């Protein structure tokens with residue numbers, strides 16, 4: 450029995466977002482859904498999963514027309530969706546989240562014992578490292594993602610939609626997740642729709658592919674005809690030309706002054722972090738998920754408490770304390786979890802982009818909003834940001850939200866820029882533009898620290914790379930031009946092997 454959308458249309462506040470979309474997912478298949486930021490992928494999934502109503506068109510389960518009034522309604526029909534922004538409740542435990550809304554009872558009382566036991570069993574089955582009683586808030590982002598996926602699979606889903614499930618996962622973990630999903634799809638005959646911008650990662654498990662553009666399906670291919678080149682062409686269209694390797698810049702030399710020096714930095718979760726970065730240098734930070742890269746950025750930005758070690762900026766001692774203090778020291782930070790500590794959902798995209806820099810557009814007590822907006826707009830345009838920028842940022846697609854936050858960081862004219870997964874969820878056309886903007890930051894003398902889990906991206910963009918392992922960094926700087934993805938992965942795993 451297939452699940453099918455026929456001629457689905459929807460408009461938001463007068464703007465037509467889907468223009469009659471046909472889509473079909475079959476039991477046991479993995480169907481890749483691709484397209485640039487704002488193409489309508491998430492909107493389609495939300496309609497298929499009962500979150501949004503549609504204006505016209507039909508949903509068919511087998512040959513039966515169905516109407517979905519809520520996600521729960523969809524779930525009752527075996528249709529589940531994991532969204533770009535996770536829905537877990539942070540203050541609750543893993544088992545509570547797994548059983549949310551379908552708690553087991555025994556004689557009227559919550560049957561905690563059985564729910565815990567079942568959760569432990571599921572965690573083991575998927576080979577995950579957290580525990581049933583852990584609070585979700587304490588899990589790493591990848592673990593949260595895994596939990597949300599298994600929570601849906603555990604609810605007897607026959608159709609499972611995954612909206613960018615691997616964006617926060619590091620190479621081998623993404624692969625594991627995808628293979629687990631593929632295995633389950635085959636074994637349990639579940640139809641899976643996978644939305645992703647990482648073609649290299651997901652194409653291997655896809656049986657079919659559909660590409661959307663401007664709210665329409667513009668390309669479709671079955672396994673026999675699946676070609677990455679054709680899919681990339683369809684995604685990029687004539688809007689931009691995808692170039693993985695733009696003109697390689699020359700890395701700053703030893704004569705360039707050291708801007709950031711970190712010695713033996715420690716927090717409750719990090720120990721002995723050492724690194725140096727020069728003015729005009731793009732220093733890549735690589736490591737496995739959970740190696741401490743995000744915590745390190747957060748510590749420099751004053752979001753986590755420093756317990757030891759020394760940090761110098763431009764030869765001056767810098768003691769991180771609060772984000773406001775960091776901004777005063779000309780540090781800008783692009784966070785990995787945009788929803789949690791990134792943006793203000795109901796504020797306009799312009800306001801979100803210019804928030805920390807409004808002071809600069811102030812003359813005689815007046816903020817020149819117009820000037821602030823046009824400076825933000827220039828950057829947003831270069832990244833092909835789509836959507837109504839004067840409207841609330843929450844109405845933008847995931848990738849476009851990321852571009853707004855990126856524009857905010859660029860606009861700060863910082864001396865030290867911390868980028869945590871800057872191209873997460875961004876389409877392949879816009880990625881090339883983001884790389885160019887990062888190059889320009891460095892050319893202008895900025896010291897850029899860039900965390901990325903995509904080896905190819907890091908090797909492409911960074912001048913030098915340091916590797917984090919289990920909350921530490923030995924400060925050994927590797928020249929990106931001398932490395933391959935395999936080198937990087939080996940370096941990241943070496944400590945695990947040594948301690949195994």
Ligand SMILES: Nc1ncnc2c1ncn2[C@@H]1O[C@H](COP(=O)(O)OP(=O)(O)OP(=O)(O)O)[C@@H](O)[C@H]1O
Nearest residue numbers: 461486487488489490491492836844845846847848
């Ligand atoms: N609730 C809403 N109100 C207004 N506009 C919306 C709303 N939801 C989506 N849109 C608009 O619909 C368009 C499609 O967005 P959608 O989230 O489906 O894109 P997407 O293909 O998932 O992109 P991405 O790859 O960036 O996640 C965008 O222009 C977005 O701004």
Ligand SMILES: [Mg+2]
Nearest residue numbers: 490491846847
């Ligand atoms: Mg989306």
